[in-house]
Amino acid sequence: MPDLWMPGAVRADVGDHAACDTQYPPKAIAHITWDKNATAAKPVDLVPFANLKSYFTGGGVGMAPHILWSPFTGEFTQFYPADSRSKSVVDLAGGTRTNRAGKVVIQIEALFFPYCRTPDGKVYAQLDDTPYKGWQQLQDWVTSWGVPQAWPMGRPTDFSPHRNEHVWETEGGWYAHAEVPENTHVDPGSWPEFIKAPTPPQKPVYEPFPGTSFFKAGHRSPIIAAMHKRLVAVGCNHYASSANADTWGPGDERSYAAWQRKLNYSGSAADGIPGPTSWGKLHVPNV
Numbered sequence: 001m002p003d004l005w006m007p008g009a010v011r012a013d014v015g016d017h018a019a020c021d022t023q024y025p026p027k028a029i030a031h032i033t034w035d036k037n038a039t040a041a042k043p044v045d046l047v048p049f050a051n052l053k054s055y056f057t058g059g060g061v062g063m064a065p066h067i068l069w070s071p072f073t074g075e076f077t078q079f080y081p082a083d084s085r086s087k088s089v090v091d092l093a094g095g096t097r098t099n100r101a102g103k104v105v106i107q108i109e110a111l112f113f114p115y116c117r118t119p120d121g122k123v124y125a126q127l128d129d130t131p132y133k134g135w136q137q138l139q140d141w142v143t144s145w146g147v148p149q150a151w152p153m154g155r156p157t158d159f160s161p162h163r164n165e166h167v168w169e170t171e172g173g174w175y176a177h178a179e180v181p182e183n184t185h186v187d188p189g190s191w192p193e194f195i196k197a198p199t200p201p202q203k204p205v206y207e208p209f210p211g212t213s214f215f216k217a218g219h220r221s222p223i224i225a226a227m228h229k230r231l232v233a234v235g236c237n238h239y240a241s242s243a244n245a246d247t248w249g250p251g252d253e254r255s256y257a258a259w260q261r262k263l264n265y266s267g268s269a270a271d272g273i274p275g276p277t278s279w280g281k282l283h284v285p286n287v
Contacts, residue, residue, distance in 0.1 A: 002082065002141075002144040002145050003082075003141065003144070004081035004082050004083060005078055005081060005082075006067065006076060006078050006082075006137075006138070006141045007137075007141065008076060008134075008137060009067065009076035009077060009078040010053075010075075010076065010077045010078070011077075011078055012053060012056075012057050012077050012078065012079055013078075013079065013080070013081075014056070014057055014061050014064055014079045014080065017080060017081065017084035018084055018085050018100070019083070019084070019085070019100070020083065020084070020085055020100045020101075020102055020103060020104055020105055021097055021100045021101055021102070022102075022103045024101045024102045024103065024169060025102055025103065025170070025171060025172030025173075026102045026103040026104045026105075026145055026146045026147045026148075026172045027101070027102040027104070027105050027106070027147060027172055027173065027174070027175055028104075028105075028106045028107070028108065028142045028147045028173075028174045028175070029065075029088065029089060029105065029106070029107045029108070029174075029175050029176075029177060029180060030108055030110070030156065030174060030175070030176050030177065030188050030191045031065065031088055031107065031108060031109045031110065031177045031185075031187055031188055032109070032110050032111075032112040032113060032127060032187045032188040032189065033047070033052055033068075033109050033110065033111050033112060033113065034112075034113045034114075034187055035047050035052065035113060036113050036116070037113070038113060038114060038115035038116060038117075039115055040115055040123075040125065042115075043115040043116065043117040043123040044113070044115065044116060044117060045116070045117050045119075046072070046111070046112075046113075046116040046117060046118050046119075047111070049068070049070045049073065049075050049077075049111055052068055052109075052111055053068060053077045056068060056077075056079055056109075057079070061079075062087055063087055063088055064079040064080070064086055064087055064088065065079065065080075065086050065087075065088040065107035065108060065109040066078060066079060066080045066081075066082065066086045066106050066107050066108065067079075067106070067107070067108045067109065067138065068109050068111065069108055069109065069110050069111065069134060069138060070110075070111045070133075070134075071110050071111070071112060071127060071130040071131065071132040071133060071134070071135065071192075072111070072118055072130055072131065072133065073133060073134075074133030074134030074137075075134070076134060076137075076138070082104050082106055082145055083104060085097075085099040085100040085105060086099060086105075086106075086107045087099055088107045088109060088177075089107070089177065089180050089182075089183050090182050090183045090184070091182065092182045095181065095182055096165060096168065096169060096181055096182070098180055098181060098182055098183070101168065101169065102172065103145075103146060103172075104145045104146070104147065106142055106145060106147065108138065108142075110127055110188060112124070112127045112130065112188070114126060114189065126189055126190040127188055127189060127190045127191060127192070128190035128191065128192060132192045135192045135195065136195050139194060139195060142174075146172070147172060147173065147174065148172050148173045148174075149173075149174075149194045150172075150173040150174065151173060151174050151175070151176075152167050152168075152171035152172075152173045152175070153167055153168075153175060153176070153179040154179075155174075155191060155193070156176040156178060156179075156188055156189060156190055156191055157189075157190060158189060158190075159178070159186040159187065159189045160178065160186065161178045161179070161184070161186050162176075162178060162179050163178075163179055163180065163181055163183075164179075164181075165181040168180065168181050174191075176188055176191070203286055204286050205285070205286060206280075206283050206284055206285065206286055207223055207226060207227075207284040207285065207286045207287060208286075209274070209275075209276040209279045209280065210223060212273060212274070212275070215248050215252070215273055215274055216248060217248060217249060218247060218248065218249075219247065219248045220246050220247045220248075221246060221248075222246055222287045223284065223287055224245070224246050224247065224248050224252065225245045225246035225287075226284050226285050226287050227252070227256075227274075227282065227284050228242075228245040228246075228252065228255075229245075230282050230283065230284050230285075231252075231255040231256065231258075231259055231282070232255075234259065234262070234282070235262075236255050236256070236258035236259040236262060237255060238251060238254035238255040238257075238258050239251035239252075239254075239255055252272070253271075253272030253273070254272060255272075256272045256273070256274055256278075257270050257271065257272035259278060259282060260272070260278055263278055263281060265278070
């Protein structure tokens with residue numbers, strides 16, 4: 001089972017846990033705290049993270065999310081376990097229980113408001129401009145709960161509402177507060193893109209040249225066995241037998257010299273010791 005409490009987050013359990021409506025697909029809801037109003041002409045100092053933490057464990061407990069996140073420092077505080085609903089969206093009687101409509105409905109409040117000013121004097125117009133420290137950690141934890149890395153109603157790029165109750169009820173993924181039914185807020189305005197896992201390096205089709213010193217009498221390797229098969233396949237079979245095909249010996253030198261001559265090498269260039277050019281042309285399969 002995934003971690004109920006996000007690793008690395010400060011736990012500030014406010015209690016009052018309640019189960020989600022698990023017939024709906026898993027979701028995450030993106031918010032910003034928007035605790036001050038500022039403009040480009042009149043930026044306002046960012047509210048300290050500790051102040052918001054105190055708010056959500058005190059007078060604002062009735063609106064507490066799962067996670068309070070500072071995209072400036074990478075700090076996290078968690079108020080509810082992942083499998084409980086939290087209370088950061090409006091939930092009207094008789095409709096979709098918005099705070100619960102999913103196997104999980106993980107709500108994240110990013111500490112941010114447009115044109116906030118950080119202690120170093122920098123002003124940020126939108127969340128996506130911030131360093132969004134900790135985003136990888138947050139994204140991975142949310143994903144571990146089965147929330148798809150997708151925005152069914154579109155990744156937020158402005159403060160326009162886009163709401164569709166059918167999509168909300170039937171598709172899992174990330175939703176802006178501006179996309180949640182029964183709500184009127186238009187945040188978060190923007191959100192970081194998902195960080196994709198690095199693509200593992202592709203194994204080369206052919207075995208890279210292992211170096212001249214590799215080809216010493218008695219050296220055993222599956223690379224030598226693969227070379228042996230290729231030399232036979234290209235008509236350069238000067239082996240006495242196929243025994244010990246993975247061990248470098250006189251048959252390998254004779255056969256490889258035949259390959260070099262086939263490539264129009266002569267004299268010392270056809271001495272039976274592989275070089276990088278002739279090796280590359282032999283196309284020994286990667287082992």
